[in-house]
Amino acid sequence: MAYIQGSPVDGLKQTVTRHLFLMGTVTVVLAGMMIAFSDDPMAELGPIVAITVVCAAIIGFVSFRSNPLALTMLFKKDRFKEAVVEEEAAIAHLETLSDHCYVFNNLTVELFRIDHLVISPWGIFVMGRVRKEGELRVEENLLHAGPALLDSLCTSTWRVCHLLNIVIRKGWSQEVMPVPVIVPHSQYPSRTKAVDGIMLVEAKHLAPFIETGRKETLSEELVDSIAAYILKRYTA
Structure with missing residues (x-):
């Protein structure tokens, strides 16, 4: 776990x-x-x-x-309850990852919000959730949920990946580029698997996506060290 x-x-x-x-x-x-x-x-x-x-x-x-x-x-309590159910479901799936994995939820890194951050021997994964309702579609290489453009979500997810890459390079002298992931709304699963280098993975498939078929690219010591830094720097 x-x-x-x-x-x-x-x-x-x-x-x-x-x-x-x-x-x-x-x-x-x-x-x-x-x-x-x-x-x-x-x-x-x-x-x-x-x-x-x-x-x-x-x-x-x-x-x-x-x-x-x-x-x-504050203003849409019913939608808030639905959002909590969605995120708790994703967390429950991520909880099934191995003991060597760290999962940080609702993390703010330099004003950029991360819904889920996974640090594992198979890499680092930055996850943003789609809260807008509507079928996911790609137009001109831009992701939409119904009529809503999700460019801000995609951009911030990529920015956090690059930011963490810089932090790890400076702190541990290693090149580790996190994998950007968008988690679709449970009622609107995506037929598209990737857009602009970002993987689209349903919540129920997150754990297999991270563990199955991947090589361990990060040592246990590095995983523990990065997780300890995130815990101290951004959750204290």
Whole structure:
């Protein structure tokens, strides 16, 4: 059984509460400071409000960018429950990997969100989930779910792969390029196996995809070391 770190709702409520508190605190403090140092607060009320709103919006954007399920949890509770069921199913399948594998869920790496990160003797796998409903299709080498373009999901998945490749090269002097994987929505399995170098793998096939027929390319020591770094650097 693989080592599992994180779940769809681990710390999400605490994180959202903390970020909302931060937004409120920054808004009050910033507005208070500008009013205190203003010669004529009433005359400058418009700019003060505008600057305060922009700063709060930036904090909110960063918060929800790193926690994509947060908005769903706050405003679309039914869809949030469905999303949790989808992710828990994927985690259950990844849990069946061997004891030498590490699975990190809902991980943020330098503002890039990773749904699932697997570090194993067979390589490193960066996984993004399709939350949009609709049949998956490829048009002009771009992945769509129904009418929705999934370019952002594909791009961020590739970026995390390249970022981890740089981290490993600098930290361990080894060239390890993670495998980008997109996990389709369970109701809309993909007929396409790959797009732009990204593999499309259903949740129930994730464990066989990682283990079956692959050569062990990473030593146990390297797997443990990279996993320890991820655990300390991005989950502490």
